[in-house]
Amino acid sequence: xxxxxxxxxxxxxxxxxxxxxxxxxxxxxxxxxxxxxxxxxxxxxxxxxxxxxxxxxxxxxxxxxxxxxxxxxxxxxxxxxxxxxxxxxxxxxxxxxxxxxxxxxxxxxxxxxxxxxxxxxxxxxxxxxxxxxxxxxxxxxxxxxxxxxxxxxxxxxxxxxxxxxxxxxxxxxxxxxxxxxxxxxxxxxxxxxxxxxxxxxxxxxxxxxxxxxxxxxxxxxxxxxxxxxxxxxxxxxxxxxxxxxxxxxxxxxxxxxxxxxxxxxxxxxxxxxxxxxxxxxxxxxxxxxxxxxxxxxxxxxxxxxxxxxxxxxxxxxxxxxxxxxxxxxxxxxxxxxxxxxxxxxxxxxxxxxxxxxxxxxxxxxxxxxxxxxxxxxxxxxxxxxxxxxxxxxxxxxxxxxxxxxxxxxxxxxxxxxxxxxxxxxxxxxxxxxxxxxxxxxxxxxxxxxxxxxxxxxxxxxxxxxxxxxxxxxxxxxxxxxxxx
Amino acid sequence: xxxxxxxxxxxxxxxxxxxxxxxxxxxxxxxxxxxxxxxxxxxxxxxxxxxxxxxxxxxxxxxxxxxxxxxxxxxxxxxxxxxxxx
Numbered sequence: 101x102x103x104x105x106x107x108x109x110x111x112x113x114x115x116x117x118x119x120x121x122x123x124x125x126x127x128x129x130x131x132x133x134x135x136x137x138x139x140x141x142x143x144x145x146x147x148x149x150x151x152x153x154x155x156x157x158x159x160x161x162x163x164x165x166x167x168x169x170x171x172x173x174x175x176x177x178x179x180x181x182x183x184x185x186x187x188x189x190x191x192x193x194x195x196x197x198x199x200x201x202x203x204x205x206x207x208x209x210x211x212x213x214x215x216x217x218x219x220x221x222x223x224x225x226x227x228x229x230x231x232x233x234x235x236x237x238x239x240x241x242x243x244x245x246x247x248x249x250x251x252x253x254x255x256x257x258x259x260x261x262x263x264x265x266x267x268x269x270x271x272x273x274x275x276x277x278x279x280x281x282x283x284x285x286x287x288x289x290x291x292x293x294x295x296x297x298x299x300x301x302x303x304x305x306x307x308x309x310x311x312x313x314x315x316x317x318x319x320x321x322x323x324x325x326x327x328x329x330x331x332x333x334x335x336x337x338x339x340x341x342x343x344x345x346x347x348x349x350x351x352x353x354x355x356x357x358x359x360x361x362x363x364x365x366x367x368x369x370x371x372x373x374x375x376x377x378x379x380x381x382x383x384x385x386x387x388x389x390x391x392x393x394x395x396x397x398x399x400x401x402x403x404x405x406x407x408x409x410x411x412x413x414x415x416x417x418x419x420x421x422x423x424x425x426x427x428x429x430x431x432x433x434x435x436x437x438x439x440x441x442x443x444x445x446x447x448x449x450x451x452x453x454x455x456x457x458x459x460x461x462x463x464x465x466x467x468x469x470x471x472x473x474x475x476x477x478x479x480x481x482x483x484x485x486x487x488x489x490x491x492x493x494x495x496x497x498x499x500x501x502x503x504x505x506x507x508x509x510x511x512x513x514x515x516x517x518x519x520x521x522x523x524x525x526x527x528x529x530x531x532x533x534x535x536x537x538x539x540x541x542x543x544x545x546x547x548x549x550x551x552x553x554x555x556x557x558x559x560x561x562x563x564x565x566x567x568x569x570x571x572x573x574x575x576x577x578x579x580x581x582x583x584x
Numbered sequence: 585x586x587x588x589x590x591x592x593x594x595x596x597x598x599x600x601x602x603x604x605x606x607x608x609x610x611x612x613x614x615x616x617x618x619x620x621x622x623x624x625x626x627x628x629x630x631x632x633x634x635x636x637x638x639x640x641x642x643x644x645x646x647x648x649x650x651x652x653x654x655x656x657x658x659x660x661x662x663x664x665x666x667x668x669x670x
Contacts, residue, residue: 172623173616176630180610183634187641188603191596195648305621312622319623321616329611332630336607356652359645366641370634377631 105247108413109420112285113262116278116424120266123273141276141351146361149276149425151368152283153345154185154338156426159372160290160419161239162482165396167380168389173321175380177328179373181335186362186369189339194349194358196505196573203350204433205343205497206441212504212566213512215446220519222441224496225343228489229430229437230467235485236427237475239396243419246400256475259420260427264468267428268435268461272351275428282421287368289418294375296406297382307378310385318384323536330539334490337545340501341493343433382406396482427471434467435460487538488530495522495544499552507556508567514556522548595647599640606633 141149156162159182167175202208206225210218237260244255266274301307311318321328339345352358383389383398386405392398403415439460444451451459478485499522500515525544529535535543561567610633615625 173627173630176627176634180607180630180633180637184603184637187637187644188600190641190644191600191603195596308621308623319619319621319627321614321624321626325611325614328626328630332607332611356649359648363641363645366638370638373634 102247102249102409102413104409105413105416106249108410108417109244109247112417112420113259115281116274117262117266119278119281120269120274123270123277141357141361142353143357143360143364145276145280146352146357147364147368148283149279149351150186150345150349150361151365151372152279152286152421152425153429154182154365154426155283155286155369155372155422156236156486159369160286160376160422161242161396161399162235162486163373164376164380164383164399164402165394165482166484167377168383168398169395171320171322172318172377172380173328174323174331175377177331178335179377181332182338183366183370183373184336185339185345186366188336189345189349190359190362192502193340193346193505194362195355197346198349198352198355198358199573199575200505203347204436204440205346205501206437207445208501208504209515210441210445212569213500213510213515217500217512217515217519218441218445220516221497222437224493224519224523225437225441226434226467228493228496229343229434230470231474231492232430232486232489233427233468233471234474234478235482236423236430237471238478238485239482240420240423240427241475242394242397243400243416243423246397247413247416253476256472259424260468260472260475263424263428264431264465267431268464271457271460272347272432275425275432276351278428279425282418282425283368285414285421286418286425287372289415290372290375290379292411293403293407293415294378296411297378297402300406301382301385304378307381307385311381313385314387315384318381324539326539326542327536330491330536330542331487333545334487334494334538334541337494337498337541338490341497342490343437345429347429347433347436431464431467435463438463484537488540491538491541491544492523492526494541495526495548498522498545499549503549503552503556505570505573508570509556509561510552511556511559511562513559514552514554517555518548518552521551593651595644595651599644602640603637606636 159178163175163178163182167178197208200208200211202211204225206218206221209221237256240259241252241256244250244259245252248255248258250258266278298304298307301310308319349358349362352361379399379402382405383402386401388401389395389398392401399419400416403412403419407415439456443459444456448455496519500510500518503510504515522544525547526540529540529543610626610629613629615629618625620628
């Protein structure tokens, strides 16, 4: 057990749990407060919150571990896709979804395409977000067992229940404010680590040269082209299709704040990847890959090697912060999917706000337990699991959302066909393993696109008021022309 | 296409076009045989993409806010021109 690091980690856990307890009463006061923090978050807090939600275990541990194993180009495929997440979302859907006035992604499907699409979307959200928690819990277990000296399973359970507690109690309020702290710790930690590494190696060129001396294939493209391209498009679309990111957009005070938060979040994310590259090259230069229990532990290994104990403890808290800040957002998306989009929308429309938020709280605990059970024996590397979730969401939601917002002619039948077709195609491709890892959406997403377009053109156009609603998504104010 | 603005005046569509064009060049060209500092050029182009996306995000915010201010001024002028307004 590493005493200093353990004390820092436990203090950090106590702090975020305290924030959950602090916001409990406020969060339970209404559905809007629980799921979207009363639509009142400002630019600075929103920027760190959306950055922390996007930057998960895959951005730090996963990208560094897989880059060290598969070469620097694999790391940069992560970077080109992941840094595009927020810009691509604000270019195409963020403003329009805010104007739609919905609380969740399935809510949008309900408004635009009807109850069937809302129900199918809720099922897909719950499935994807539950599975997406697995790599986060895996990373938490690896760090926890390393620092606390407990076995992996105990660490998964302990840390999994830790973030569930504050997320379930404080809803979006607690999640946003813990994310502010988590985002700041994560960014500062990785910047300090990179600065120390560069100082010791004497600059980027010397560091890369040291890494190449240990592994001459460090700079090579080692995988089929499809793996890089598949990873890129899965991440590119993540901000459009992932409810855990989209819901942050709804929490902002207004559209201008949401845009600016995403812009600053992108700047932070770029800094994270630039620093991550330094950490990855340092890890390769240490020549410890063979001795690691898992390649995903490369980041931890670099932190322990280069930083003094106190700073290493803070950086490990930063890693844990990256994991928790994404996992809590996923829990909220699952909770909203069941409590708001299934229970309130389909089963009990007259349910009180307190009943809905209460059910949301219970759902978070159950989803977390399911995630923990799967994470006890994780089905793959962190990076690969995250790639699967991104690919699945893109295959199911990508084109139905974008065409729903931009094409008045898109019909409910077309959207349902696109969602189901993408769902099934992705599942068949993963099961069959005919394509390189993470390349499934290259086929499944175009299938979904074709089905949305064909299904819409073969069925009668939506009623006039639905088509008018699509035009309204693009008006920045009433009677004004379209922007965005 | 919803709305009355032409696609060339809509920041989101224009910048999506830039993003798609750069990505298409990188993944179509895919220079794995040329190296800079020992790392494949394809990797550096992907890093360049990440920097470009950040710049595009800033451009989008500035551009959209400029369009919104112009629209707000036009809207206010129309309201002032209406009969009965002071």
